[in-house]
Amino acid sequence: MKQFNASHLEIKKWFTGSFNTHPYELGWADEAIFFIIIEHIKGNNPTLTARVEISHDGVTWASDGSCPVTISGIGLHPIKVEPNFGNWIRLAVDIDGGELFLNIQIHAKG
Amino acid sequence: MSVDEILLRSRFQPLERILCYDVFNTGFNGWMTLLPNFTEYPDFDVPPTLVNKDQWPPVMLSSATYRYPGSHGAMSGTFSLKLSTRPVHSPYEEIPAPGSMGHAIKRLSFYRPGSRYLQIECWFSYTAEQDSLDPEGTPQPGLHEKSIRAFGMGFDIQERGERYQVGVRHLNCFNGNLVQRWEIENSADVTDKEWAFGLEGDWCKRGIDPWWFGRRYPDGRHEAFQIIPDSHQKLIYNETDCKLNWQYMRLKIDTLNREYVEFQCQDRIWDLRGTHVTDVPGYHRIDNLINPLFWVETDQDRRVFFYIDSVVVSQE
Numbered sequence: 001m002k003q004f005n006a007s008h009l010e011i012k013k014w015f016t017g018s019f020n021t022h023p024y025e026l027g028w029a030d031e032a033i034f035f036i037i038i039e040h041i042k043g044n045n046p047t048l049t050a051r052v053e054i055s056h057d058g059v060t061w062a063s064d065g066s067c068p069v070t071i072s073g074i075g076l077h078p079i080k081v082e083p084n085f086g087n088w089i090r091l092a093v094d095i096d097g098g099e100l101f102l103n104i105q106i107h108a109k110g
Numbered sequence: 111m112s113v114d115e116i117l118l119r120s121r122f123q124p125l126e127r128i129l130c131y132d133v134f135n136t137g138f139n140g141w142m143t144l145l146p147n148f149t150e151y152p153d154f155d156v157p158p159t160l161v162n163k164d165q166w167p168p169v170m171l172s173s174a175t176y177r178y179p180g181s182h183g184a185m186s187g188t189f190s191l192k193l194s195t196r197p198v199h200s201p202y203e204e205i206p207a208p209g210s211m212g213h214a215i216k217r218l219s220f221y222r223p224g225s226r227y228l229q230i231e232c233w234f235s236y237t238a239e240q241d242s243l244d245p246e247g248t249p250q251p252g253l254h255e256k257s258i259r260a261f262g263m264g265f266d267i268q269e270r271g272e273r274y275q276v277g278v279r280h281l282n283c284f285n286g287n288l289v290q291r292w293e294i295e296n297s298a299d300v301t302d303k304e305w306a307f308g309l310e311g312d313w314c315k316r317g318i319d320p321w322w323f324g325r326r327y328p329d330g331r332h333e334a335f336q337i338i339p340d341s342h343q344k345l346i347y348n349e350t351d352c353k354l355n356w357q358y359m360r361l362k363i364d365t366l367n368r369e370y371v372e373f374q375c376q377d378r379i380w381d382l383r384g385t386h387v388t389d390v391p392g393y394h395r396i397d398n399l400i401n402p403l404f405w406v407e408t409d410q411d412r413r414v415f416f417y418i419d420s421v422v423v424s425q426e
Contacts, residue, residue, distance in 0.1 A: 003137050003138075005137075005138055005171075007143070007168035007169070007170065008143065008145070008168055009168060011145065011164040012155065012156065012164060013164070022167045022168065022194070022196065023194075023413075024168065024170055025170050025171065025172045025173060025175065025192065026170075027171075027173040027175070027181075027188070027189070028171050028173075028188075028189055039153065056175070056177065057175065057176055057177035057240070058175070058176075058239070059177065059239065059240065059241050060177070087173055087175050087181075088175065106168075
């Protein structure tokens with residue numbers, strides 16, 4: 001039977017500007033989805049742009065080559081990670097135009 | 111006898127009945143991050159608290175992959191369970207900073223009458239993030255052993271209407287002072303208010319959640335922990351942050367008399383008999399609870415990591 005796991009990366013917290021999610025190891029998994037849940041909004045329809053980053057050591061990071069994803073609005077926003085992400089993975093996040101109250105999870109299967 | 115059983119009996123000293131034998135190369139096995147309770151308005155919010163627990167980072171299955179050597183793997187395969195911190199800390203004597211600890215827990219229960227002894231044993235390792243060199247003039251500026259403040263293991267227990275938390279921590283380094291000694295969870299004679307750093311308004315009880323409650327002092331004392339005599343022990347921190355050595359530890363307690371029994375790390379054993387636990391009246395809905403747990407804490411603004419290859423929880 002395959003393995004599946006969901007982990008929180010951020011829980012019920014206001015964010016603005018730029019931040020990166022906690023370095024996460026996923027060498028056991030074949031597929032991964034980041035779920036960004038926007039619970040509350042302050043400002044004029046702020047946007048969140050997320051880029052998937054990968055790393056060889058969990059310290060130095062680079063884009064995985066996929067296009068950044070921009071989201072807005074209260075609700076659930078999945079970001080499916082392209083295959084061949086290797087082991088270390090994180091989201092680089094930029095919030096523009098206000099503040100967002102977020103939950104972020106990573107779901108993985110393999 | 112299967113190879114698995116040979117390994118179990120060779121690497122561990124389980125009591126008569128094994129509740130769980132978790133080898134993390136096979137998966138999480140029900141171990142997860144400890145998080146706060148989501149019980150309040152307006153949307154499953156967290157009760158107000160002095161210590162923000164929702165910043166403890168997620169536990170993960172780690173291949174222990176580093177910049178130069180690549181993957182270290184685990185003792186039993188490729189993956190171990192990894193606890194980590196965020197790169198934040200407060201001075202030792204202050205309330206732990208949000209994210210300065212990582213905490214893993216599994217949730218079990220008593221299941222047979224007459225169980226007296228309860229034991230947890232594991233193979234573990236630890237290291238600090240190989241993020242940046244320490245300032246000019248520091249000997250071995252890329253060796254970050256002093257970044258690890260503490261790690262430990264133990265239980266949250268409630269039986270026969272009393273709740274208590276028992277465990278052992280390796281106080282490795284506080285405010286840069288390398289002490290490397292073992293301490294058991296046992297509370298000083300303080301009030302619930304003092305236990306909560308002298309502040310009003312928290313729900314905490316003396317003896318409960320010793321990992322982040324209980325006042326700490328600049329000399330290393332902690333009102334939640336009691337130093338084990340003659341417990342200075344230099345564990346293996348092998349020359350560089352990217353070398354792991356798998357080490358053994360075991361804690362046995364007596365749930366009938368509510369006492370510590372003994373602690374072992376590597377080839378040393380400490381007799382703890384006669385040391386009563388700090389117990390409080392039981393909480394609602396959790397009688398017969400056994401929650402084994404691990405934690406790690408950073409002493410600098412640097413992530414530190416605690417790895418568990420495998421763990422056995424047993425009773426008799």
